[in-house]
Amino acid sequence: MEAPKGSLVIGGAGLKSISQFTLETIMHIEKANQVFYCVSDPIAEGFIRSKNANAEDLYQYYSNSKERMATYIQMAEVMLKAVREGLQVVGIFYGHPGFFVGPAHRAIAIALDEGYSARMLPGISSMDCLFADLLIDPADHGCQIVEATEILVRGRTLQTSTNVILFQVGCIGVTGFHLTDMKNPHFQSLVDRLEKDYGLDHPVVDYRAATSPLEESSINRHTIADLRKPEVQEGISTASTFYLPPKIALPVVEGLEQLGLNPRMNCSPMMYPPHPFNASLFPASSPYGDMEMEAIASLRSDTGLEGYRPYSASIAMQKTMESLSTNIGAIEKYKASPKDFVAAITGLELSEEKALESGSADLVKSVMHGYQDEKFTTAIIKGTAAIIKGTTAIIKGTTAIIKDTTTPPH
Incomplete structure (x- = not known):
């Protein structure tokens, strides 16, 4: 049996206006019969429309009197209707299209179930922006990503020895939508949980990625105790993401030699550059210690990669x-x-x-x-x-x- 002719491609617009669109995403926008989009910036909206005149804004399906889940179902169905009509459809969402984007996953799953071609393109998420702006490398100490409401609803265990990133801290337990006045009545419960796991003095960063060429990303450093202050709470928005550096340093296990690991290279307690938010726990080594000077000196005689x-x-x-x-x-x-x-x-x-x-x-x-x-x-x-x-x-x-x-x- 011949496959249905409609297709669906879901792409991301990134966060910062049009500068984070990928070439691949633009290519699909230009080729599509119909584009649907939900972006956070009018510049991005105009850019999409300049690439394809057959473009419709999905943001219009939000409502102050409607559950967000109902909106997401409607967004997915609007795209699927066009696919079922035989069109080559592209859906564009801000950030990474698979990162906290329910309608994208729903639409792709249903399209595939019905025999249509459907795929997702990678994009730049708020987490990618966070790594760049805060200079965090998830390879150092690992990384745990958690949605804030999940911590309270399911009692998620926070891995305090890793970098922890909490998303949607500005709308904890909120299932509805309000265009101009989103409340956050359960924020105090999150603070209670963070205090229990980290203590009052542990650092926490309220981060918001820049969404316009006219602004910089917002990086506000607090302690967990600060989160109880009304003036701090007022500054937390639906765009806020919390970053918590590791609280504890795990000990190195015994028997590294049997694994073929060199403690000097793989497991040194000293690091450079130092951790940007918890240097006291992870003290910095010199950028030009013995090992570094040895590596630099070998540049003079280095023959390079064999076969390169x-x-x-x-x-x-x-x-x-x-x-x-x-x-x-x-x-x-x-x-x-x-x-x-x-x-x-x-x-x-x-x-x-x-x-x-x-x-x-x-x-x-x-x-x-x-x-x-x-x-x-x-x-x-x-x-x-x-x-x-x-x-x-x-x-x-x-x-x-x-x-x-x-x-x-x-």
């Missing part, structure tokens, strides 16, 4: 790959017939032509760095055009078919 080759693609190859990355029409033609697509391009090297004809992303990347000999795998599986790494086949004008079941991990 610098970028060496032709201008034609670079422009072709840029087109395939930003033009839906180009990628559709390529997928229909890679060989015919390549035949229409002038200026490609022979190895580049063969790589493109193979349909293998790995081979294309390899050829753009000049890997064309026995030092690098260039085998292609016919039909799927997948690279089987670990072989020593050479591409010479035609596609080699090699099946290697002993491929080592890379």
Whole structure:
């Protein structure tokens, strides 16, 4: 049975006006028959409309007398109706489209259940902005992400040895919507819980990402005790996100050598740069200690990565790959017939032509760095055009078919 012709793509607008749209998202907006959007900035709204005149604002479905869940169901259904009519539909939501965006997940799930093509594109979320503005690396100490109401409703355990990020602290337990006066009657219950887990003196950051080129992100440092002050509570909005640095440092387990880990490199209690919000718990080392000076000194004699080759693609190859990355029409033609697509391009090297004809992303990347000999795998599986790494086949004008079941991990 032939699949339905309508389709759904959900993308994100990011937070800061139009500067955080991805090229991929813009490409889909321009190609769509119908665009639906729910963004937090009129500049982004105008930008979407400039890319596609068939655009409708989903924000209109909110109501001061309606539960937000009902609004989200309606938003999803409006998009699905257009999909069922056979249209190529794009939905755009502020931030990352899958990050606290219920209607996006609902619409995609229903579309897939009904046999339509549906997918989500990655975008820049408020958490991405937080990591950048607060200079937090989730790889240091780990990271726990929790919706504030969930902490109270389900008694979620807060991992106080990690970076903790609490979302929607400005509308705890609120299921309705108010355009200009959103209340937060249960905030005190959250403060009670944070005090229990962290104590009164632990730092907490009230963070709001910038949504306009005319403003900076808001970063307000408090202690948990400060959260009980009326003047502090008044400054907390529905856009607020709380960041809490680790309260405790976990000890290093024994037997690291058996795991092949070097305590000096992997588990040093000292770090640089110091933790921006709890330097007393994680004291800073010198930026130029013995290990750092040793690494810097070795630059003089460092021979570099064995087998490394610098970028060496032709201008034609670079422009072709840029087109395939930003033009839906180009990628559709390529997928229909890679060989015919390549035949229409002038200026490609022979190895580049063969790589493109193979349909293998790995081979294309390899050829753009000049890997064309026995030092690098260039085998292609016919039909799927997948690279089987670990072989020593050479591409010479035609596609080699090699099946290697002993491929080592890379």
